[in-house]
Every structure is written in structure tokens, then in C-alpha cells.
Amino acid sequence: MPKLLLISGSLRAGSYNRKLLEEAARLYGEAEVLRADLRLPLYDGDLEDAEGIPAPVQTLADQIAEADAVAISTPEYNKNLSGVLKNALDWVSRTKGSPWRGKPVAIMSATAGRAGGERAQNSLRLCLMPFRAHVLPGPEILVGQCAEQFDDAGRLTNIRYEKALSELMGDLRAVSAQSAAA
Numbered sequence: 044m045p046k047l048l049l050i051s052g053s054l055r056a057g058s059y060n061r062k063l064l065e066e067a068a069r070l071y072g073e074a075e076v077l078r079a080d081l082r083l084p085l086y087d088g089d090l091e092d093a094e095g096i097p098a099p100v101q102t103l104a105d106q107i108a109e110a111d112a113v114a115i116s117t118p119e120y121n122k123n124l125s126g127v128l129k130n131a132l133d134w135v136s137r138t139k140g141s142p143w144r145g146k147p148v149a150i151m152s153a154t155a156g157r158a159g160g161e162r163a164q165n166s167l168r169l170c171l172m173p174f175r176a177h178v179l180p181g182p183e184i185l186v187g188q189c190a191e192q193f194d195d196a197g198r199l200t201n202i203r204y205e206k207a208l209s210e211l212m213g214d215l216r217a218v219s220a221q222s223a224a225a
Contacts, residue, residue: 045219047071048110050079052117052128052163059153059189060116062197066205067114067151071212077106079131086133100134107135108142112149112219113176114212119154119163124170132170143174147218149211151184153192159185177222179214182207 049064068076083099084090090097096104107113117124135142150167152160164183171178184207186192192201199205 045074045111045216045223046077046109047074048077048079048106048113050081050113050115050128050131052081052115052125052167054082054127058118059186059193060118060151062193063116063151063153063184063186063189063199063208064114065197066199067116067149067208067212070205070209071112071114071216074111077110079103079106081127081131083127083131083134086130086137091137096138097134100131101138103131104135104138104140104142107146108140110146111223112147112215114149114151114215115167116151116153117160117163117167119152119156119158119160122162124163124167128167129170132174136174141174143171143176145222146176147215147222148176148178149184149215150178151186151208151211153186153189155189157187159187159189161185177218179211179218182211184208184211 051060053060152163154160
């Protein structure tokens, strides 16, 4: 069974990015779903020198390495990806083994604004480039005015968003199956 890792750039329990990831997992299909915890210390070279890689960071790096595919959803904070997501990427870059290399990754965003996080996704793509992850080019999932896009059960109510997300997750599943077969 494939392993799908969900990474939310929002820590809030009721986050719309978490809801979007749960919808992504549902549309991905049968899989072992792992959920990353980004409650990590702020990256600090002195901390790393004194104590090494913190256990929660190594857990995240191991989850990335073990996953067949990764879905990342980020809010847009000040026209950029969230600080907790950037911090996690910075920490994982310090671990051994290049866990992102060649990893199929789908990115998406849910934001209160109308643009749906386009700038956050662009910055996330740039942050993932040095890791040589296989970031899918689209379709872009930019869920704007997110408070109006989910029902009480956390399901997307806009059929266009659901159709595009279904296509993205189908592509992610196909690419991860090809990677596993190679």
C-alpha cells in the first residue's frame, strides 16, 4: 500500500489547509496516510551544533524519506509560505540522506484572500528546488476565500476545486507508482 505524507503549513487544528489535505488524501485513494507535525524548534545553528538534529526533525525527515508521495498545503502569510513550513524545510535540509530527492510532491494552498495562495505556492516551489523533489506542475490548487469552500464535515463544496484536486492527486498517485516501479 502506498504511503502518502500530508504536510500542513498551518499549525491551527481547524486549519483550512489541513481540511484541504484531508480532501487530497481522500481523493488520492487507498493509502497509508501519515501526517507531519511541524511543531519544531526554530532553526538555530548553535542548537544544532550543541545537540544535533532534534528528534521531531529527524522524525519528519524519516517520514519524507519513507513516503511514496507527499502533499503540502500552505497558507499565505505576507505574500509568502508560512514560517513554520519554511522552518521545517530548513531543518530537514540539515538531515542526512536527502529525503526529498526525487520525491513526488503535490502542492496546494487555502487562504482567506481571493488569489488562494498563488504567491505562497511560488515561494514553496522555489524552496523545494534545491532538494530536487519532483514537484508536480499542476493543476494548481488555489482555494481562495477558504472559509466559504468547505462544509461542516470538512468537504470541499466547490466542484471545480474538487475536480482539480482529484486530477492533481491522481497525477501524484501515478507519478509515485512510476517512481516505485523504477
